[in-house]
Structures are given as C-alpha cells and as structure tokens.
Amino acid sequence: MAEAQTFDLLVIGGGINGAGIARDAAGRGLRVVLCEQGDLAGATSSASTKLIHGGLRYLEYYEFKLVREALREREVLLRAAPHIVWPLRFVLPHDAGQRPAWMIRLGLFLYDHLGGRERLPASRSLDLRRNAAGEALKPAFGKAFEYSDCWVEDARLVVLNARDAVERGAEIRVRTRCTHARRVEGGWEATLEGPAGRQQVFARALVNAAGPWVNSVLGETIGLERPGGVRLIKGSHIVVPRIQNHDRAYIFQNPDKRIVFAIPYEQRFTLIGTTDIPYDGDPAAVAIDEDETRYLCEAVNRYLRSSVSPGDVVWSYSGVRPLYDDRNANASAVTRDYVFDLDGDGAERAPLLSIFGGKITTYRKLAEHALERLQPMLGVEAAAWTAQAPLPGGDMPGADFDAYLQTMQRRHPAFSPDLLRRWARAYGTRVEALLQGASSPAALGEDFGGGLYEAELDYLLRQEWATTAEDVLWRRSKLGLHLPEGTAEKVERWFQGTPDVPARKLVQGASLPS
Known part of the structure; x- marks a missing residue:
C-alpha cells in the first residue's frame, strides 16, 4: 500500500455541510480531502424543498436566532449564485x-x-x-x-461548493467510503476505499459531516460513543x-x-x-x-x-x-438549527468535529463557524472569506442573471433561447467552458434528445463528478422529467463506454484538469 497522503482536514460526507466546509477550509489555505460514499448531494441535500428561506413557521417556536441568520444568508446566496438561487x-x-x-x-x-x-x-x-x-x-x-x-437548485449548490473547493486546492473523492479512522499521534489515520482502491490518509483534524449517517461514522467507523445524537x-x-x-x-x-x-x-x-x-x-x-x-x-x-x-x-x-435530537415530541418542532460536537482539544487529542442538524440555507455560516472552532487547534489564523465570494458560474456583473442571459443570447444566436436559459441557470458564466468554442448544436456531439448533448455530458464528467445517468438526469439537473423515454439508458451507455459509444477515458472528476 502506498504511503499515506497528509492533509490538514479530512471531511466525511459530500452533502451541503461537508462541501461547504471543504470549500471554506481550502480557501483558508488548509490541505483538505473530502470523501463521499456515493454521489455528491446523493442523499438529503438533493431531497430538500429547494428553498433558501428564513423559515416563517420557526418563529412560532421562538427560533429567532436561526431565522435571523437564515434571512441574512438569503442575500448572501443571491449575490454568490444568481444562476441557481x-x-x-x-x-x-x-x-x-x-x-x-x-x-x-x-x-x-x-x-x-x-x-x-x-x-x-x-x-x-x-x-x-x-x-x-x-x-x-x-x-x-x-x-x-x-x-x-x-x-x-439544491444539488447544484453542493456541486458548486465542491468545484470551488477543488479549484482552491482541495481533493474531492466521490464513491469513496471512509471505512476506518483512528487517532494517532498528531492527528487521524483513516482508510478510504473507492474507485482507486484502498488508500491511507493522515489528517490533523476530522470532520464528521455524514448527515443521516453521522452516528454510524462515530460508532462504526471511529468506534466512539458520544452522548446526544441525531434524530x-x-x-x-x-x-x-x-x-x-x-x-x-x-x-x-x-x-x-x-x-x-x-x-x-x-x-x-x-x-x-x-x-x-x-x-x-x-x-x-x-x-x-x-x-x-x-x-x-x-x-x-x-x-x-x-x-x-x-x-x-x-x-x-x-x-x-x-x-439534532432535542427531545421534542413533535417532529415538526424539532430544531432545524445546527449543533457541533467537538471531541479533542487539538493538543493531546486530535480534534473530531461532528455536525448534527442544520438546513441548506445556513450551510455557509455553519461552515464558517466550523472553521472558527477548528482553526485555533490547527494553528491557523485565516479570516472568513466566503460571504463575498461568488460560487463557480456566479460571477455575473451585478449578480444580474437576466442581463447575463441577454448577453449570452446575443453571443450565441445559433442556440435556442430555451436551451441557453437552461444552461445559464445550471452553469452561469461556466457555459463558455461547456461550449468550448462551439458555434452551433452540430458541434456539441451526439444529441441525446431534449437539448442534452454529448458536450454537456463530457463537461459534467470532467468538472462535476457525474458518472451515471442518475447523476445527470436527477441531481445535476432535473432533465429526467423532460427527456424522451429511453434517454437514461442511452446516457448510461455513454458513461459505461459500450461498443457503440466511444470509451470514456476519464472516470473521476476530482482529479481531472479544468
């Protein structure tokens, strides 16, 4: 087995909290690796009501701090990602x-x-x-x-945070499980198993952002029983x-x-x-x-x-x-606020930060607060930075989506307005990277129906970790609601590289060039 790679932070879980923490940490100069057992946003983070909201009904439960923070985050995310928010x-x-x-x-x-x-x-x-x-x-x-x-667009929010994390130096490993982690001198030794086989990594701190599996990671992967837990x-x-x-x-x-x-x-x-x-x-x-x-x-x-x-x-x-299990008998009244469980002082015992609860609206603040807790233990003094930073594709002048769309339609008159709008909503200013100079639909490769071309699949493979039809049709997009019957099978064959489709040489977006 190869020598263990060394990182400052190992994040377990590729939902919105894990991706947000990886992005924030990488932007502060930390060496970060994130592992996700399935696809990014493959569970809870793609199954939300798709709202960035304060939570009007939470006022009835006197959750004023949560509502205030969430309402402020609406404005932050509108500026950071006007294409998907x-x-x-x-x-x-x-x-x-x-x-x-x-x-x-x-x-x-x-x-x-x-x-x-x-x-x-x-x-x-x-x-x-x-x-x-x-x-x-x-x-x-x-x-x-x-x-x-x-x-x-909840699943896209996760992917864009992961993409930005990679561009700031993080490693994102999808379909990769952390099967074992234990404290050693100065940090954590962990075993990751995925498409590249079994690998050892060493990290100075570990973040358990496994969502519904947070207790499983604590008990089965780490062998640590903690009071409290997840509901x-x-x-x-x-x-x-x-x-x-x-x-x-x-x-x-x-x-x-x-x-x-x-x-x-x-x-x-x-x-x-x-x-x-x-x-x-x-x-x-x-x-x-x-x-x-x-x-x-x-x-x-x-x-x-x-x-x-x-x-x-x-x-x-x-x-x-x-x-977070606050023992409330009413499921609707259980707090949506997030709770941190920090085990270890960073001196004699390497830190383990487990995250309970949270909502997609406040993921950025959650990540910011997580780094505030971890930085002193890692000997890092870097300022918070994500409040003013656009997500990939969100760097539109004035965060004005409509103006950007009009510019794109003038620049690419050979493409239908509906297709350009869908692309702009999904990829923002990264549409140009998808097109790679193509001036007409004929230059985009195979047409899978409904405006899904091979060039888009290739982009999603290279840049967004998509490796199956489900990744594309139900998480990176909701094209599964619109495309002709049989499209999913054609897309799956493309990914699998069957004899009637050119074999795919690239299989994991995390290590691919931009």
Whole structure:
C-alpha cells in the first residue's frame, strides 16, 4: 500500500455541510480531502424543498436566532449564485380556522425586518378575488398574505461548493467510503476505499459531516460513543402537473399546524411538500409511502379548486433530515438549527468535529463557524472569506442573471433561447467552458434528445463528478422529467463506454484538469 497522503482536514460526507466546509477550509489555505460514499448531494441535500428561506413557521417556536441568520444568508446566496438561487414570492391564503390574521401579520413584520432585507420586496396583503393568485383556489379563500423567499437548485449548490473547493486546492473523492479512522499521534489515520482502491490518509483534524449517517461514522467507523445524537425525520415530496397559472408559490396551513408548499417547478409542474415523519430505517432506502402521498394531496386539496390525486403524481422523492435530537415530541418542532460536537482539544487529542442538524440555507455560516472552532487547534489564523465570494458560474456583473442571459443570447444566436436559459441557470458564466468554442448544436456531439448533448455530458464528467445517468438526469439537473423515454439508458451507455459509444477515458472528476 502506498504511503499515506497528509492533509490538514479530512471531511466525511459530500452533502451541503461537508462541501461547504471543504470549500471554506481550502480557501483558508488548509490541505483538505473530502470523501463521499456515493454521489455528491446523493442523499438529503438533493431531497430538500429547494428553498433558501428564513423559515416563517420557526418563529412560532421562538427560533429567532436561526431565522435571523437564515434571512441574512438569503442575500448572501443571491449575490454568490444568481444562476441557481433566485427570488420567489409565496402566497399564504388566510384560513380563519388556523393561525389568526394578526399572528400572521406580526410574523411577516418580523420576517421583513429580522434579517436586514436588501434585494427582496416586502410582504403585503392580497385580495384573492382580484389577484391571479386566487384563480387556482377555492372561492372561500378571499384574503392572502404574500412574502419573499428564494429558490435554490439544491444539488447544484453542493456541486458548486465542491468545484470551488477543488479549484482552491482541495481533493474531492466521490464513491469513496471512509471505512476506518483512528487517532494517532498528531492527528487521524483513516482508510478510504473507492474507485482507486484502498488508500491511507493522515489528517490533523476530522470532520464528521455524514448527515443521516453521522452516528454510524462515530460508532462504526471511529468506534466512539458520544452522548446526544441525531434524530432522523423523513420528508417526502410529490410532483404533479402545474396547478398555478403564475410564477408564485403557495404556502398552505393545515389542521395539524403543519404547512405544505406548492411551488412552480420545472416549467410544467408543481412541487408539493413536505411531510415530517420520524424515521428509523436505512437512510439509503428511504422512499415515499401511500399515506404520505395521500396526506400531501389532501393538504393542498383543502385549498385548490381542482383537486389533485395520487394518480396525478409524475415523480416523487424522499429524504432523511438529520436533525439534532432535542427531545421534542413533535417532529415538526424539532430544531432545524445546527449543533457541533467537538471531541479533542487539538493538543493531546486530535480534534473530531461532528455536525448534527442544520438546513441548506445556513450551510455557509455553519461552515464558517466550523472553521472558527477548528482553526485555533490547527494553528491557523485565516479570516472568513466566503460571504463575498461568488460560487463557480456566479460571477455575473451585478449578480444580474437576466442581463447575463441577454448577453449570452446575443453571443450565441445559433442556440435556442430555451436551451441557453437552461444552461445559464445550471452553469452561469461556466457555459463558455461547456461550449468550448462551439458555434452551433452540430458541434456539441451526439444529441441525446431534449437539448442534452454529448458536450454537456463530457463537461459534467470532467468538472462535476457525474458518472451515471442518475447523476445527470436527477441531481445535476432535473432533465429526467423532460427527456424522451429511453434517454437514461442511452446516457448510461455513454458513461459505461459500450461498443457503440466511444470509451470514456476519464472516470473521476476530482482529479481531472479544468
């Protein structure tokens, strides 16, 4: 076996928290390696409701610190990644049988002012009898409130953090498990197993950002039992044909005091979610069940003129939220804030930082706080830097997506406006790296249908660690909802390099040239 590679930081877990920490640490000059047992964002981080939001309902649980931090992060992420994060207005129909109007007004007042709102419009009241938002709703709902939050392409947010980490010197190893880690003098000795075989690495500190597997890493990989732990909460979503004729989302209050979102999704669809159910199974095997599908349909049907049924569902997905176990009996009330468990003082015992909880909106602050805890133990004094740094593709003048798209359409008139918009939304200013000078679709290689060309697959392979059709069609994009039947099989053959497709020589994006 080759001599162990040496790093300052080993991060276990390629979800949003792990990728964010790897990026922040690499930008501070630390030598970082991240290992992920599957694909980046392959679990919880690609199964969110896809929102960058303060969490209006968390105000009911007095989570003011969490809401304030999240609201501030909306503005940071709007500047850092205007291609994958954009404003979204939410319509909250008033149901007299649920939260009273005064409580909603107070909550929205706090929501408007807690986080130093800069770019997003303020909340307001709506007359649903005169507003297009009322057309999809039952006539009984005459009044609503409207406020702002943001949409995010969650899996792409993870990949872009990983990409930036690599460009700042980190190593990202996907489909690579940390099978064993133990403290040795001065740090951690760990065994990684992946496409390159079994390798030993040495790191001065270890971060356990394994999400739903955080306890498994502690107990099985490290052999360390710690008090407290993670509470697994299952959240499921369904996708149905578009129910609204406008670009706003609905937020529906329900008799069980939960809320359900109905969000415009992928042009032709509506995303409905989520559920909150305690889960004790294998996080890798999580799936929606009939009761959840029925619950989500019934929740929105209390409000909609035209009902949706389980038969309307065109796609569904589930994830397991690894929330910190605060012993709250109500799954919906369990804190979404993050909690650090730091074992080791950095002097006699190498540090191990385990992360419990968190939400995608505050991942950047979580990473920043993690480095604040670890830096003194590593003898590093580097300033926080990510608040002003764009993510790959986000370096658009003025963070103005629409202006950039217009420029791109003028520069590439041979490509359809719809295709250019999709590329701009996915890759931002990195579209030019994808095109590599191509002036027409004919120069992009094989057309797999629906605007997916070989050049894009090659880019995703070289730059974004994609190695399967699922990586491309359901995480790097949601093209799986749009492309012709049989496309997934064609894409899979391309990756596998079958005889009718040129063999792929490059198999892992982490080590590939830009």
